[in-house]
Amino acid sequence: MAFFRNTTVNLLNLHYGIHALAITGGGAFFLVYLLKAGLPAPLVLASMAAITAGRFVFRPSILTLGKRFGLKPLVLIGIAITALEYPLLAEVRGLGPGLVALIVASAVGESFYWTSYHAYFAALGDAEHRGQQIGMREAIAAIVGIVAPLAAGWTLNTLGPRVAFGVTGATLLVSALPLLYAPKVRILWDAPGALKASMGGAIMMTADGWLASGYFVWQIALFLSLSGNFAAYGGAMALAALAGAAAGLALGRFIDAGHGRRAAAIAFVAMALSIAFRAAGYEHAAIAVIANAAGAAVVPFYTAAFMTAVYNKALASPCTLRFHIATEGGWDSGTTLGCLTAALLLWLGAPMWAGILLSLLGALAAYVLMRRYYLRPVASEL
8 A cells, every 4th residue: 555655644644543532532522511511502603613713813823933933843732732622621611711711722722733734734645645645544533433432421421521621631642742753844934826826725625614513513413312411422423433434545545546526426425415314313312323423424535535635735835834724714714604603593593403404505515616626637736
């Protein structure tokens, strides 16, 4: 397998696997814990919108630090700050200072981490093996996601949020260790044409952010359908991870063989069906669990097709960091608008399915943009 020969990408994927252990563990309970802590569903979604809006505002300042220190320190700083999110999450008691502190820490930490991580992965990966490298990354995340939510759900129920989210924060810190052996990537002080080169990726990520907002509604709906039980919710997430464990690698190979347009079509149809299934079955616990698993099986397919296009666009741009500052800004704007729309719908009394179906608009837009990318000759992007 030629895509394994890139040692640096292997280190990045090892980091991502440990990071995913935290994100699919305690991280999977982020929104539903806010619900349990006394926030109504519309305010949970508004809090998520506040985080993504804060990310959007803070993110441009990262470029100054990136030009001075390079990408690797930014990723490490992002890991350190995001690790603080979870001890803060454990202290939230409804609307108050604890929630404000959590929103600020999340906005700053995630701005650092996701912007610099995506730029780092784009710069150090191989365009010809991009689909398989992303597929392997997502497969690793899915595999660790089988055990992590079960453990986190049990810990929340038996030992409480401080222990559960403390372990999550510690795991995030451990995920930094593989990156200590990864190379530095410098950022150009000037990169003419970077803004123009990033616009296509930013639009794609705006669509993805809107799609994600419907998934946040789904997490709340699933938790409520399981009577607000952390262990049951963790079990549903574990079953979902099992369903998606091998899917991404197979599609990644399909993309690298030149079938990106077909991969995008498969991903869109599967995603649309899974969203409809969730909207139809969220009120029934057993059906909701099955719908959650079916949706998770789709995610690696979608991610491999979507992020191959985004990362290759970034590699072809004058500066991967500037590119991902713009694209992550697109994701933040799409997520903020989507979450606020969903929050307003729920506040006005709309059923959960209305918020879940918002994802269909993002999925359709993402498919159109992916198809446009894969119709272009490879030379036009590289």
